[in-house]
Amino acid sequence: MASKPPSGDPVQDAPQVGAPQHAAAGLPAIGHTLRVAQRQMGVARTARTLLKVNQKDGFDCPGCAWPEADKRHLAEFCENGAKAVAEEATLRRVTPAFFAAHPVSELEGRSGYWLGQQGRITEPMYLPEGAEHYEAVSWERAFAIIAEELTGLSSPDEALFYTSGRTSNEAAFLFQLFAREFGTNNLPDCSNMCHESSGSALTETLGVGKGSVSLEDLHQADLIIVAGQNPGTNHPRMLSALELAKQSGARIISVNPLPEAGLKRFKNPQTPKGMLKGAALNELFLQIRIGGDQALFRLLNRLVLETEGAVDEAFVREHTHGFEEFAAAARAADWDETLAATGLERSEIERALRMVLESERTIVCWAMGLTQHKHSVATIREVVNFLLLRGNVGRPGAGVCPVRGHSNVQGDRTMGIFERPSPAFLDALEKEFGFAPPRHHGMDVVRSIRALRDGEAKVFFAMGGNFVGATPDTEVTEAAMRRARLTVHVSTKLNRSHVVTGRRALILPTLGRSDKDVQRGGKQFVTVEDSMGLVHASRGNLPPAGGRLLSEPAIVARLARAVLGPGSRTPWEDFEHDYATIRDRIARVVPGFEDFNRRITRPGGFALPHAPRDERRFPTATGKANFTAAPVEYPELPEGRLLLQTLRSHDQYNTTIYGLDDRYRGIRGGRRVVLVHPDDARALGFEDGTYADLVSEWKDGVERRAPGFRVVHYPTARGCAAAYYPETNVLVPLDATADTSNTPASKSVVVRLEQSPSA
Ligand SMILES: Nc1nc2c(c(=O)[nH]1)N[C@H]1C(S)=C(S)[C@@H](COP(=O)(O)OP(=O)(O)OC[C@H]3O[C@@H](n4cnc5c(=O)[nH]c(N)nc54)[C@H](O)[C@@H]3O)O[C@H]1N2
Ligand SMILES: Nc1nc2c(c(=O)[nH]1)N[C@H]1C(S)=C(S)[C@@H](COP(=O)(O)OP(=O)(O)OC[C@H]3O[C@@H](n4cnc5c(=O)[nH]c(N)nc54)[C@H](O)[C@@H]3O)O[C@H]1N2
Numbered sequence: 001m002a003s004k005p006p007s008g009d010p011v012q013d014a015p016q017v018g019a020p021q022h023a024a025a026g027l028p029a030i031g032h033t034l035r036v037a038q039r040q041m042g043v044a045r046t047a048r049t050l051l052k053v054n055q056k057d058g059f060d061c062p063g064c065a066w067p068e069a070d071k072r073h074l075a076e077f078c079e080n081g082a083k084a085v086a087e088e089a090t091l092r093r094v095t096p097a098f099f100a101a102h103p104v105s106e107l108e109g110r111s112g113y114w115l116g117q118q119g120r121i122t123e124p125m126y127l128p129e130g131a132e133h134y135e136a137v138s139w140e141r142a143f144a145i146i147a148e149e150l151t152g153l154s155s156p157d158e159a160l161f162y163t164s165g166r167t168s169n170e171a172a173f174l175f176q177l178f179a180r181e182f183g184t185n186n187l188p189d190c191s192n193m194c195h196e197s198s199g200s201a202l203t204e205t206l207g208v209g210k211g212s213v214s215l216e217d218l219h220q221a222d223l224i225i226v227a228g229q230n231p232g233t234n235h236p237r238m239l240s241a242l243e244l245a246k247q248s249g250a251r252i253i254s255v256n257p258l259p260e261a262g263l264k265r266f267k268n269p270q271t272p273k274g275m276l277k278g279a280a281l282n283e284l285f286l287q288i289r290i291g292g293d294q295a296l297f298r299l300l301n302r303l304v305l306e307t308e309g310a311v312d313e314a315f316v317r318e319h320t321h322g323f324e325e326f327a328a329a330a331r332a333a334d335w336d337e338t339l340a341a342t343g344l345e346r347s348e349i350e351r352a353l354r355m356v357l358e359s360e361r362t363i364v365c366w367a368m369g370l371t372q373h374k375h376s377v378a379t380i381r382e383v384v385n386f387l388l389l390r391g392n393v394g395r396p397g398a399g400v401c402p403v404r405g406h407s408n409v410q411g412d413r414t415m416g417i418f419e420r421p422s423p424a425f426l427d428a429l430e431k432e433f434g435f436a437p438p439r440h441h442g443m444d445v446v447r448s449i450r451a452l453r454d455g456e457a458k459v460f461f462a463m464g465g466n467f468v469g470a471t472p473d474t475e476v477t478e479a480a481m482r483r484a485r486l487t488v489h490v491s492t493k494l495n496r497s498h499v500v501t502g503r504r505a506l507i508l509p510t511l512g513r514s515d516k517d518v519q520r521g522g523k524q525f526v527t528v529e530d531s532m533g534l535v536h537a538s539r540g541n542l543p544p545a546g547g548r549l550l551s552e553p554a555i556v557a558r559l560a561r562a563v564l565g566p567g568s569r570t571p572w573e574d575f576e577h578d579y580a581t582i583r584d585r586i587a588r589v590v591p592g593f594e595d596f597n598r599r600i601t602r603p604g605g606f607a608l609p610h611a612p613r614d615e616r617r618f619p620t621a622t623g624k625a626n627f628t629a630a631p632v633e634y635p636e637l638p639e640g641r642l643l644l645q646t647l648r649s650h651d652q653y654n655t656t657i658y659g660l661d662d663r664y665r666g667i668r669g670g671r672r673v674v675l676v677h678p679d680d681a682r683a684l685g686f687e688d689g690t691y692a693d694l695v696s697e698w699k700d701g702v703e704r705r706a707p708g709f710r711v712v713h714y715p716t717a718r719g720c721a722a723a724y725y726p727e728t729n730v731l732v733p734l735d736a737t738a739d740t741s742n743t744p745a746s747k748s749v750v751v752r753l754e755q756s757p758s759a
């Protein structure tokens with residue numbers, strides 16, 4: 001199997017490589033932001049829009065899920081948030097004339113970058129069976145087509161309802177309600193590919209699948225460990241929080257195979273002094289081998305156990321379960337094995353240990369570098385063991401901090417977007433709405449792809465996102481999607497999922513975060529939950545991208561009426577006209593949302609309860625915080641192979657490509673690059689600037705190939721390589737997933753490099 005670099009694309013992928021940058025943000029970032037924003041929005045709209053981002057009377061930045069501090073800056077956004085906003089608030093438009101000019105067969109040959117750059121979609125579009133072009137369609141007809149396909153299924157479980165994490169609480173609640181009233185729990189979401197491993201590990205060990213710290217805690221910590229995360233690019237506002245923490249005395253360790261710019265040095269664009277000087281944020285950088293984190297934390301745990309007085313014995317006794325079994329496993333941790341698994345020096349681990357022991361309040365932050373491996377759940381459980389040992393859960397300045405991706409991915413889960421809902425949630429839904437929701441579990445992302453491939457699922461409906469672009473094993477996934485009878489995408493911008501379709505396809509254009517939302521009941525707002533469990537309102541203020549756009553809640557409400565018909569007792573029309581009526585229902589179904597409509601009027605919103613954080617109560621199966629004792633794992637690397645991680649450049653938002661540069665890593669003008677340690681590259685016969693095909697090797701014997709990557713000699717950990725997603729998704733086998741969470745293992749792909757016939 002091979003993925004061809006997209007042809008017919010006016011943009012040439014011709015990477016230029018310079019030295020990686022040592023500092024993140026600062027003046028170059030501001031200039032870059034304004035250039036990108038003005039290209040999309042023009043000058044006046046840029047100012048009007050950016051000043052509303054993350055303000056109490058404005059809209060939630062669609063960039064990431066990092067929380068806002070209670071005291072806001074005038075410019076409460078970052079370079080990459082501004083790019084995300086600019087992409088959405090762009091003045092470019094994709095109209096029916098665009099589709100008339102470009103047949104789907106042509107669009108299929110375009111890159112995701114080109115597709116996204118065409119602008120906002122303005123009308124519902126329909127691709128009939130066998131047609132060459134999408135054509136404009138009325139909303140009524142669009143919903144009738146969907147109803148016809150859905151009601152024609154032999155079981156509701158033949159339909160899949162995907163959600164990407166930008167969807168508001170209101171829309172997400174309606175979407176899961178509709179799916180369950182229709183009769184299925186098939187609610188795969190982007191979280192399945194993202195923090196599912198965190199959710200799985202935290203639910204089992206602490207009883208709540210979310211982070212336990214607030215911004216305030218970060219400022220009070222003595223030690224913050226940032227593992228498997230690149231905040232300089234993906235959560236830039238987190239750097240300001242880390243800087244503040246550092247000023248109040250916190251020390252920072254980063255654990256990463258790559259020396260990422262933001263943690264090495266940060267120039268705070270929100271303070272004049274910070275902008276000029278910049279400060280090294282991390283005191284210790286552990287340049288770990290990909291997948292070595294479980295081994296690292298296991299050994300640290302052994303060393304803590306061996307240090308007199310280092311364990312918080314009262315906490316362990318009163319609040320935890322499983323200590324003995326865990327301690328026995330930890331005591332068996334082996335120095336040599338750990339050094340091999342991590343690629344670290346003994347002295348580095350000893351230095352980390354000293355910092356751990358000197359800290360009374362420790363927080364561990366992590367993102368995709370920990371969640372997308374086969375042994376991710378075991379790795380995160382080990383992080384929990386590490387924190388429990390010294391009582392670092394449920395008190396100020398300490399705790400677990402999985403840093404979420406999409407701006408409302410955490411809220412969508414809270415609203416019930418989950419293929420394995422708890423019985424308590426379904427009971428509450430049943431009581432409130434008077435129908436019997438299906439009780440058997442539904443399908444996650446990977447199972448959904450298999451079901452499409454095997455003809456078991458026939459209708460695919462996406463509330464946002466770019467399913468074929470974001471999922472693994474591109475060729476398998478695309479072939480699977482083409483087998484569907486109908487694919488439907490509620491979208492703002494064009495992407496690959498609109499051109500790799502089922503027999504029939506629909507694109508339903510929707511309002512974005514920055515668009516004003518007026519319904520019969522007046523001007524509406526929606527709500528979101530950030531990475532730290534704070535719920536707040538989001539109000540768009542721009543005239544919508546087109547007169548025929550519908551909001552996401554309106555789309556679900558009309559879809560439900562078309563599909564469920566008069567038999568449904570749910571007041572879908574009221575929900576569409578006044579979102580407060582949705583919030584009244586959420587208040588009665590979802591714990592922590594009592595009196596939602598009143599509490600949401602508080603500027604800045606409110607915090608959801610979190611039992612471990614608030615009262616050291618652990619709602620697990622044992623009623624205690626659980627220590628666990630999984631065997632230590634780390635990826636095996638055959639001779640002459642590299643372990644490839646697929647990650648984000650500085651100029652992309654997941655599958656949305658903003659540009660072809662990755663400024664902090666010194667790369668310009670192209671995305672088909674593979675970063676390899678110079679010694680490894682030379683040993684394999686690749687000088688800097690030569691070209692290689694990446695060939696993934698997996699036990700199914702299928703050869704997966706991504707051709708034509710420029711080799712970049714780069715200071716990554718030995719044996720490791722890095723290349724951008726989604727270009728490399730073709731290399732990630734569908735069946736290579738994390739144990740328990742079933743998250744694609746897109747950060748540990750065994751590859752070999754082959755000389756590329758062409759540059
Ligand atoms: N601008 C921008 N912002 C974003 C996004 C975006 O695409 N663009 N995406 C959003 C989303 S959905 C998400 S989930 C987050 C993602 O945020 P991140 O998780 O920061 O994103 P990645 O680029 O996948 O980076 C993974 C990091 O983990 C490191 N890493 C890889 N493997 C390992 C390992 O085995 N161990 C350790 N310790 N480190 C490892 C990599 O070197 C890299 O620094 O960002 C969100 N914010
Ligand atoms: N190899 C590899 N694969 C990965 C990852 C990786 O690190 N490596 N990361 C994974 C992760 S962490 C994630 S979260 C997934 C992301 O998977 P998705 O969430 O499915 O993908 P996105 O690229 O964020 O989706 C972009 C599309 O969303 C639509 N959109 C944008 N805003 C809105 C809106 O307000 N409403 C609606 N309805 N649509 C909107 C636009 O049409 C846009 O084209 O990818 C995963 N895939």
Ligand SMILES: [Mo]
Nearest residue numbers: 194195405406
């Ligand atoms: Mo994500």
